[in-house]
Amino acid sequence: MSERTVEYTLATPGLDARGRVVDVPLGLGFKDTHEYRAAGQFDESFGAEHMLVNIGPQHPATHGVLRLVIELDGETVIRVIPHIGYLHSGFEKLGEYRQYNQIIPLTDRTDYLSPMANNVCLALAVEKLMGLEITERCRVLRVIACEMSRIISHLVWLGTTGIDLGAFTPFLWSFQERERIYNLQEAWTGARLTTSVTRVGGMMADVPEGWSAGLREFCRTFPATLVEVDTMFTRNAIWIGRTQGVGVLTREEAINGSLSGPMLRASGVDFDVRKDRPYLDYETYDFDVPIGEHGDIYDRYRVRLEEMFQSTRILEQALDRLDRLEGAPVNVSDPRVILPPKSRAMSDMEAMIYHFKQVMEGVKPPVGEAYMGIENPKGELGYYFVSDGTAKPVRWRIRPPSFLNLSALPRMCVGALLSDVIAINASVDIVMGEIDR
Amino acid sequence: MTQPSPSVPALRRAFGDAVERATVSCGDTIVYLRPDRVHDALAWLKTDPEQQFDYLTDVTAVEYRDPERPLEVVWQLRSLPRKADLRVKAALDPSAPLEVPSVCDLWNGADWLEREVYDMFGVVFTGHPDLRRILMWETYAEGHPLRKGFPLRGHFSRAEQTRQALAAAPEAHYSLDELSIAEAFHELPKDMRERLRRGERGFLK
Numbered sequence: 001m002s003e004r005t006v007e008y009t010l011a012t013p014g015l016d017a018r019g020r021v022v023d024v025p026l027g028l029g030f031k032d033t034h035e036y037r038a039a040g041q042f043d044e045s046f047g048a049e050h051m052l053v054n055i056g057p058q059h060p061a062t063h064g065v066l067r068l069v070i071e072l073d074g075e076t077v078i079r080v081i082p083h084i085g086y087l088h089s090g091f092e093k094l095g096e097y098r099q100y101n102q103i104i105p106l107t108d109r110t111d112y113l114s115p116m117a118n119n120v121c122l123a124l125a126v127e128k129l130m131g132l133e134i135t136e137r138c139r140v141l142r143v144i145a146c147e148m149s150r151i152i153s154h155l156v157w158l159g160t161t162g163i164d165l166g167a168f169t170p171f172l173w174s175f176q177e178r179e180r181i182y183n184l185q186e187a188w189t190g191a192r193l194t195t196s197v198t199r200v201g202g203m204m205a206d207v208p209e210g211w212s213a214g215l216r217e218f219c220r221t222f223p224a225t226l227v228e229v230d231t232m233f234t235r236n237a238i239w240i241g242r243t244q245g246v247g248v249l250t251r252e253e254a255i256n257g258s259l260s261g262p263m264l265r266a267s268g269v270d271f272d273v274r275k276d277r278p279y280l281d282y283e284t285y286d287f288d289v290p291i292g293e294h295g296d297i298y299d300r301y302r303v304r305l306e307e308m309f310q311s312t313r314i315l316e317q318a319l320d321r322l323d324r325l326e327g328a329p330v331n332v333s334d335p336r337v338i339l340p341p342k343s344r345a346m347s348d349m350e351a352m353i354y355h356f357k358q359v360m361e362g363v364k365p366p367v368g369e370a371y372m373g374i375e376n377p378k379g380e381l382g383y384y385f386v387s388d389g390t391a392k393p394v395r396w397r398i399r400p401p402s403f404l405n406l407s408a409l410p411r412m413c414v415g416a417l418l419s420d421v422i423a424i425n426a427s428v429d430i431v432m433g434e435i436d437r
Numbered sequence: 438m439t440q441p442s443p444s445v446p447a448l449r450r451a452f453g454d455a456v457e458r459a460t461v462s463c464g465d466t467i468v469y470l471r472p473d474r475v476h477d478a479l480a481w482l483k484t485d486p487e488q489q490f491d492y493l494t495d496v497t498a499v500e501y502r503d504p505e506r507p508l509e510v511v512w513q514l515r516s517l518p519r520k521a522d523l524r525v526k527a528a529l530d531p532s533a534p535l536e537v538p539s540v541c542d543l544w545n546g547a548d549w550l551e552r553e554v555y556d557m558f559g560v561v562f563t564g565h566p567d568l569r570r571i572l573m574w575e576t577y578a579e580g581h582p583l584r585k586g587f588p589l590r591g592h593f594s595r596a597e598q599t600r601q602a603l604a605a606a607p608e609a610h611y612s613l614d615e616l617s618i619a620e621a622f623h624e625l626p627k628d629m630r631e632r633l634r635r636g637e638r639g640f641l642k
Binding site: 368403 | 492573582583587589611
């Protein structure tokens with residue numbers, strides 16, 4: 001049996017002068033480099049020049065209109081210079097010309113992979129500015145909106161990252177599951193992408209009848225898909241080879257670079273806004289926050305995968321509360337922010353005045369400023385409002401999580417291979433609508 | 438909660454009159470610092486064992502509708518171990534050049550945030566290693582979009598904007614830094630090479 005050992009040499013088949021098939025070796029030949037050098041045959045400048053490679057802005061592996069200019073020495077990355085702004089829409093400027101509730105449609109379009117979570121953050125920020133206490137059913141509905149967004153955003157990340165690293169099948173699985181959430185989102189808000197589901201002081205609408213049964217069914221069957229992904233990826237030799245030890249950020253680097261969300265936690269920092277600055281009663285839900293230890297792409301994958309399991313847990317608990325709060329009011333009964341019922345506005349003088357003032361003037365927070373940060377799928381999304389007492393904000397600042405996560409990309413890529421840049425960039429989970437705003 | 442954070446009296450003890458005033462808005466403490474002392478104060482807040490504001494959440498700026506009010510640069514600080522937040526502000530004198538010291542040497546995360554504030558408001562962060570526009574392109578000539586004096590549709594007419602967009606050379610989308618690595622730098626038009634060599638930004642002819 002030992003005679004059957006096959007030896008592969010790095011060679012291509014060719015013909016010699018007499019027409020016999022021989023192996024022509026690849027490369028320069030059998031002589032070592034110093035032999036060529038001695039004979040004066042070696043070009044000293046060969047390979048000494050650095051190459052500049054431009055990737056994007058129109059490139060599928062950059063996940064949007066991101067452009068990377070990469071300086072290469074051979075295949076090793078010397079530095080990466082990201083160029084952003086190709087999707088700049090001036091949302092922050094537009095916000096200064098709109099009333100608070102009119103800003104909600106703009107938030108859909110920033111991080112368009114998790115629009116409902118952005119809507120929630122905006123409503124929470126304005127409510128903090130006004131000192132409004134929202135109803136319990138509204139809080140539960142918003143938790144559902146946030147966790148649904150987390151699942152669909154992580155599913156997009158999982159599918160596209162798999163494709164970037166050469167695995168096509170999990171992309172189909174994750175997009176199939178995502179479609180089910182999108183259907184639920186559509187049934188609730190009437191839109192798949194531009195949801196605009198919240199309002200200051202409440203929600204655009206309560207969930208329709210029978211809707212929660214659909215979400216319950218999703219929560220029951222969804223973990224099975226995640227387990228399949230887990231089987232495919234977590235112990236897959238190719239996946240491990242491409243992700244472990246690549247794009248490493250230490251704990252200190254992650255904190256110093258203002259990273260947030262799964263990027264921060266994969267580096268071993270135990271910080272989750274839901275746990276450390278609870279909002280929407282998150283402190284009363286039973287869920288775990290996964291923490292990585294190596295800060296590489298693999299740990300980011302593990303953190304995001306586990307977060308989807310945990311989001312399913314939170315959704316189940318929220319659905320129980322939703323059943324308990326059946327029929328409870330969703331909107332606050334504060335005529336400053338929520339329109340009185342039409343029937344009252346037509347018959348009651350006071351209600352009509354409030355209706356008129358709200359429609360004509362809009363919601364007017366008092367003079368002041370508020371920063372509200374929530375745990376979005378990409379990281380900590382913060383909305384910072386400055387109000388001068390009028391119906392339009394003086395300043396609406398978006399603290400974009402993937403903008404800051406992406407700013408660490410040049411530091412993660414130095415010394416890696418060109419193909420690793422694609423993997424590292426995928427692991428950041430960027431969405432250009434939010435980075436460029 | 439209307440009590441300011443305990444960091445405020447500590448800052449006053451350490452920096453005296455560099456702390457201009459402190460207020461509380463919606464439960465968040467805001468400290469106003471003299472612009473020239475911001476770097477020292479933030480470095481102290483980051484390293485002092487009782488403060489430990491090790492995480493820079495955000496850097497931004499606010500310009501008010503009232504033209505009398507100065508433009509403010511805002512730093513949102515967070516202490517991960519202490520689970521505390523602090524908002525530091527510096528009001529910039531409108532008659533002087535808009536300048537504050539950069540905190541890039543303290544936090545890497547400040548790099549892009551300061552570039553964005555420079556791009557959008559024109560605030561110069563002295564000591565920043567690579568202060569250039571980030572969201573707008575390098576040759577953008579209309580000014581700083583988030584300033585209150587900047588009209589929503591921009592300073593130039595739509596026709597002028599289109600003309601400039603069509604006239605822009607593709608090389609203008611590379612920084613001088615990148616072009617000096619590429620061989621293409623020597624093939625650029627002479628005037629462009631000179632403009633880039635001078636480090637000129639925001640000018641299209």
